[in-house]
């Protein structure tokens with residue numbers, strides 16, 4: 432069988448409107464995408480453009496502040512639902528795959544209702560409001576996606592719900608600025624990596640230097656830019672839950688061409704859906720192999736993240 436080296440676009444409007452006749456077809460398409468490439472686009476998701484635009488604009492206003500002001504925002508903290516600002520080159524995603532190099536050429540703002548962060552800076556009330564509203568929209572969409580997954584897998588519609596009460600999801604706005612020339616040797620917008628958690632829902636932006644996904648054959652495929660669509664991908668924790676059958680696929684954000692100059696700035700918004708800390712990730716019954724075997728032993732999400740962090744830091 433030849434690998435399918437494309438990322439499908441799946442319209443979920445009829446699922447959301449309660450058209451039960453269309454459910455099976457949607458679930459089957461999601462199942463195929465998760466097995467083959469671990470990525471798909473969703474349209475018809477009902478998340479208003481206004482909610483997306485507001486967070487995009489408020490975050491952009493922050494990123495446009497002078498570095499001296501931005502650096503007053505905290506990069507850590509213990510306030511629940513606080514803000515975390517990671518400056519340019521702080522993170523190197525390829526490091527999670529053991530590849531050591533310069534930091535990614537990006538900066539980010541991070542928020543999670545159940546995650547610690549720093550105090551919101553003075554004058555950031557509108558930014559905070561925008562984060563909270565977008566986060567709530569992602570909670571609604573991810574519940575729909577979980578229900579679709581359950582039908583796709585052949586499990587009761589609510590089988591994941593308890594695992595996500597008190598979830599540890601994170602919402603991030605990333606700014607990839609126009610780039611100085613030359614960049615540091617080996618420096619990219621975001622190095623190749625897989626996502627750790629359950630699922631990522633990404634609002635992308637179609638500018639030069641965008642998201643690429645690694646197909647089974649190893650080739651890098653440009654993620655399609657479809658107006659109004661979210662890009663969804665399976666994370667490592669979900670792959671483990673499915674005994675490796677649904678794939679957590681490497682992806683990266685490449686540099687724009689040197690000549691791209693103005694207009695190559697890119698701002699993306701990933702939402703990382705994670706279960707609650709004490710959720711046990713145990714191979715789901717329909718994915719047990721012929722001999723009824725799970726590839727990995729059960730592990731709580733908290734222990735799993737600790738393990739991943741240890742692996743990433745060598």
Ligand SMILES: O=C(O)CCC(=O)C(=O)O
Pocket residue numbers: 605621626633635641642682683684699700701
């Ligand atoms: O900005 C993007 O398009 C993707 C970012 C990403 O993969 C990540 O932050 O995990």
Ligand SMILES: [Fe+2]
Pocket residue numbers: 624625626631682
């Ligand atoms: Fe990612």
